[in-house]
Amino acid sequence: MAQLILLEGGSIQLQEQSRQLSGGQMAWLPVGRRKLLRIEAGSHSVGLSLTQSELARIVLQAEAGGRFAPLTRMTLIASLPAARQGRIALLFEDIATELAEARPDRGLMAEAACTLLLVNFLRLVQSDPTQMTRQLPLAERFKLLAGQHLHEHWTVNAYAEALSVTRFQLNSAMRRQTRRSPQDYLHDELIGRAKMLLTGTPLRVADIAYRLGYQDPAYFCRVFHRRVGQPPGAWRMAQDGGPPSFAAWP
Known part of the structure; x- marks a missing residue:
């Protein structure tokens, strides 16, 4: 909690x-x-x-x-x-x-x-700018920045530039902490958000793709299928239960 x-x-x-x-x-x-x-x-x-x-x-x-x-x-x-x-x-x-x-x-x-x-x-x-970055390692700063710009589909080079580091430094920091490259982390975060929207909302697959910043829903479906092993619609149907009811909050 x-x-x-x-x-x-x-x-x-x-x-x-x-x-x-x-x-x-x-x-x-x-x-x-x-x-x-x-x-x-x-x-x-x-x-x-x-x-x-x-x-x-x-x-x-x-x-x-x-x-x-x-x-x-x-x-x-x-x-x-x-x-x-x-x-x-x-x-x-x-x-x-x-x-x-x-x-x-x-x-x-x-x-x-x-x-x-x-x-x-x-x-x-x-309102206290030091709160958000105080003593945070590079990998954590990247994750926070990715959380803010994930749907804009920034390149890894763009993230590195925004963090004032090289792509090599960012890649090394992420691999040390997560054993994943920055690009893999970005893909995994997008797929994770897609799964939450698929199971937690009644949105159509195309609408979910647009919400996640994909211009082409068909491309989103291919990316999801490649990383999950099923198209998003089939994956949604395979999950147990339906979307959560707001009446059950919390």
Whole structure:
């Protein structure tokens, strides 16, 4: 589970990174990270938990999904201006209220509120430019940049230039960390997003291709078939279950 925490008062120690969270700050703990928290007595906080599939659905269905890329792999902390604390706290309350009621559209409303909450949080983080790149190795910086521009189908040379390194340096960094070339990583990320859209939405295969930045759906189908072993339509039919229902959120 990923977690977003708003600390309204008191202190929390993020033991994973030996970082302190104080009143008026927010923290994002991504899926898969050890979440060791030491909470000071008397602290008051609210939180939101998202499964990997719930987070993926928000990221994939957002028009600017690339700006959510840091949420998939980074622990982030943001300071919240006093004037905005009440507004942000109300978003947490709105999500809790929607989930507590038995309305058929509660999942859709909760997802919209979650998206708004995450956008607000990332704006706070990105107001501190050092947050996004502090002490990140080259491979991680490439992954974050790829998350933002994946659908634009940049070349590996374009990524290397944007990162101020050579293609050889980028290739070496990625092979050390992932045992994959940058190009293979980009292909795998696109196929991964395609699979989530195939299983998580009712979109037609052609629409998924366009959403992923492919100009020719037939070419997308060939790429998918070559890497997965089945055309996207056949792969979708072979999966168990149907698209998730927003009514089941979370």
